[in-house]
Amino acid sequence: MAQRQPPVQQAPPAQRLRLRYAKRGPGRFTSHRDFGRALERALRRAEIPMAYSSGFSPHPRISYANAAPTSAASEAEYVELALAEVCDPQKVAAALNDVLPHGFVILDVAEGRPESLGDLLQVSDWKMTLAGAQPGVLGQAASRLLDRDEYTVERLTKNGMRTFDVRAAVLILRAIDDQTLALRSVHQTPLVRPDDVVTALRQLDARVPAQALLTRLAQGPLVGERIGDPLRESPVMQP
Amino acid sequence: MTTLPTLPTHSLFDRLEPLLAQVSKPIQYVGGEHNSVVKAWEDVDVRWCLSYPDAYEVGQPNQGVAILYEILNERDWILAERTYSIWPDMEARMRDAGVPQFTLDAHRPVRMFDVLGVSFSTELGYTNLLNLLDLSGMSLHAADRGEDEPIVIAGGHAAFNPEPIADFIDVAVLGDGEEASLLISDIIREWKADGREGGREGLLLRLASTGAFYVPRFYDVDYLDDGRIQRVAPNRPEVPFQVRKHTLMNLDEWPYPKKPIVPMAETVHERYSVEIFRGCTRGCRFCQAGMITRPVRERNIETIGAMVEGGLRATGLEEIGLLSLSSADHSEIAEVTRQLADRYEGSNVSLSLPSTRVDAFNIDLANELSRNGRRSGLTFAPEGGSERMRKVINKMVTEDDLINTVAAAFSSGWRQVKLYFMCGLPTETDEDVLAIADLARRVIETGRRASGTRDIRCTVSIGGFVPKPHTPFQWAAQASAETIDHRLLLLRDTIRQDRNYGKAIGLRYHDGKPGVIEGLLSRGDRRVGRVIERVWREGGKFDGWNEHFSYERWVAAATEELAPYGVDLDWYTVRERGYEEVLPWDHLDAGLDRDWLWEDWQDALDEREVEDCRWTPCFDCGVCPQMDTDIQIGPTGKVLLPLMVAKPNLA
Structure with missing residues (x-):
């Protein structure tokens, strides 16, 4: 048996x-x-x-x-x-x-x-390379996004179409050069991904290229103004 | 290992990278898997691109490609890389961006290699071959290929009748590839050293004149007025009338693959497989593999044990498959399974034996391999539903054998039995197929009694039979799609209507249409090449995938392209052939004596069985004398070699 x-x-x-x-x-x-x-x-x-x-x-x-x-x-x-x-x-x-x-x-x-x-992975720094962007376009689009109090985009997920407030997740967004953006974003629920930020920028300015090559440079706890080492540091709230 | 500091020469990766971010499952195109090999382009004399013409998830686990990849790359003067079929989303972006078909290993353009070797286990890969050639920027037709294009070589079981793709390939290799691929490499190296004497044609002539490689362009086919072949004959004096298959002997000396690629993408089989023997002499008349891979050549228990241990360490996989055409037939299988089960008991390593033999011995083996008590399902392949049918196909299993086996399985704790059958076998009637329902009922009845529970299942899996070249059924009329569909529906309804057992019996089946196209491609001749090309030009590819296969497109193409020759789809499929007819593959020698095959076909019609030559006298199939080979089986009396375990010091 x-x-x-x-x-x-x-x-x-x-x-x-x-x-x-x-x-x-x-x-x-x-x-x-x-x-x-x-x-x-x-x-x-x-x-x-x-x-x-x-x-x-x-x-x-x-x-x-x-x-x-x-x-x-x-x-x-x-x-x-x-x-x-x-x-x-x-x-x-x-x-x-x-x-x-x-x-x-x-x-x-x-x-x-x-x-x-x-709990320690609170924020990420991303490099977003948008090949073919015209000079100045990325910087202008980033400023327009940062000027908003709220900016939502939609993305199809496994559970259907969902809405994400991109602006709320963005701490830093600036152009390093004509084709590259630096992004610091907060990990919220639902998680705003860097490609959601690209979607937002394209909605604000259609000249922003659709395809971005993404690289995460760092993630960890927010220690004052910087990203701490999650293997060794704990979050420190800003005063 | 870390990423290569710079990209290999000729790498297309920089152009691929932006495309990959836009497609589904990009990982399947990037390579870099553990145990993959990248060599410097200039350091070698001969460069192979190996392909299995299906998606990575299907092609990567292919054992043949894995073996050749290792054997070729072990030589310092050869490099081998891989390429697989590209899904339409990626293909569209590549065509837009002008990026050609590339290899996974170093992302080099396929068109740069000396050889493009394509392995066909199924004829349904032919349209993917055409797409592969086209996406590589190569000439579709061998006749148009330039000096700088790779030699296109077809291998695998389908290459035993390569006539339907004769226009598209340069060479076909029959049989085992280990030594054949090295011989080809030698010939190419010499030809290059001789200043590429005679150009492309000179190389093909060197290959063809060995009698070991089939170069279709050096053979002319003449036809009779009624559409049948009149004769196939070489058109060069150096080229022999017959081309022979390759047979690897002493498999213990060729323990490959030793360290197969470990995929990062998900694939259909994620296990380390050891081929415990090659060949089969059971003599099932429908089975092309059993006919063309004779004689039986075993690996001994020592080699098997060493391959298992080495494979686990080299891959980090946890599942081991002991493969062959009928694994329970290995002369020392009881010792192999017991000793391996002892060795890996208590670890997370799991062993599996594809079980097709229907006898109580098989249950003992299966019990041995499931000592942890997880006994979910067992698979048997009676293939034919009625005893009469099983005599026709020479599957020597009586109904009582099967029932006794099933009773043994259920009383040792197994809860599900899967039975494999074929439909549309020669001489088959509706009653033969309906006998499957009776058999399944008896299985459930016996199982309930033996296990003392109603919680057991029997799954019947059934597919349409396709007659194959180099088998006794190569002359048989294939059943039409309508016949197959009619019998399958009849079987389904009969099972469903059974109040007592119907709910415990599952039926899995496919409709008969793809089998008809497979039949056209299996027994087709060179004229069928036009049909393949037409289908591909109209968008046909991935024919092994339901969602891509279009029966209507194949039928329309066959109708139009074959009409000028006075033949049609039915002529190739549902027509029975006579003894006198020249078959498209008669000049390709699998070692089987044509008259023996014919007698075996007649025996099938008379419902007469033939024994296995491993334990009864030779029945003169012709392979051993023709190929100068012999059966190589145990028992050897050897045991597993002790493990040399040196655990790394991580403390």
């Missing part, structure tokens, strides 16, 4: 490590699910002693936080690993870098802290 043994209860993790990693070149075109599969396989190749979840199909305990959208490059993605044995964080990072596919690089590592990664 049937022999479904009750699943073994797994021991709690011995250590939590938080990693900062970059998505570059071909890596930018992975979805967060693609990255998840690639990371799990790299962890097995590197023989990192992962803690596993309990249940009939145990899986390695990995927490993802605020992944960049597919086709955005990033220098500041974060993930937390739960390990079954205590390891030297630097050795784990080095072992992973040896076996990760092209386009993914672990840049930094630290022991986990009580605040969840999700």
